[in-house]
């Protein structure tokens with residue numbers, strides 16, 4: 001694997017290999033006082049974030065550091081991007097400075113693919129850490145890792161993705177990955193928050209959360225992406241949360257074993273009630289924890305695995 005740009009068309013065997021590596025890394029590091037492996041010593045990883053991030057950026061940085069890579073963070077403010085440098089020139093600069101891998105988050109859909117093209121000659125790997133409304137493959141992988149931990153094999157598991165699917169790269173990456181792993185995915189959203197062409201996706205569509213809950217193995221709430229909305233997509237925050245928020249009443253409709261996920265940042269009281277977010281049914285902090293191991297696994301498969309095979 002040279003790049004990780006999307007989960008669309010991902011080979012289920014490749015995805016499973018990454019998830020298995022993440023699980024072994026987690027096992028190897030758990031309970032250890034010194035969480036440092038020598039695997040990526042001498043390798044340079046640069047994160048390049050043109051959009052806000054807490055979890056993704058921090059966990060990529062920790063992942064690189066726990067594997068002994070040198071990790072450098074570049075953000076749009078404080079770099080030459082603020083002086084008007086193009087994405088291409090910034091990327092070529094980072095490659096020339098010695099990046100073995102560039103991790104990019106950008107508001108434009110397709111930015112990571114373009115970057116991979118520009119960096120081909122330099123041989124630099126690219127990881128998409130979220131491109132506009134398009135994809136966020138490592139989020140889907142960490143969600144799958146968390147679900148596997150709680151549910152085992154995902155084949156034929158019923159998973160609902162709820163809320164602002166239209167603006168969500170998390171939803172797109174999860175639909176591709178979870179269906180590739182054999183899960184049965186239902187999108188639950190108001191018609192205004194579903195993309196055009198969704199009928200051709202390999203999913204079931206529903207507008208009634210209450211009707212879906214009793215038969216689910218997992219429910220994933222999405223943040224309402226106000227920053228990507230121009231116009232009214234629903235009458236009010238209150239009405240949205242009444243129809244699509246996971247309240248304490250709704251939590252009781254889920255089977256005992258069902259898992260509650262949210263990629264964060266959460267809007268408590270909007271898509272998820274505070275008590276639900278803090279309940280033991282919610283795996284939200286597990287998602288963050290697994291995010292580090294999954295990103296370690298991705299860096300390993302990009303930067304170390306091929307070499308070992310050779």
Ligand code: NCD
Nearest residue numbers: 055056130136223263264265
């Ligand atoms: C998500 C993102 O940025 O796409 N956050 C994340 O990476 N955990 C989801 C969101 O912002 O709503």
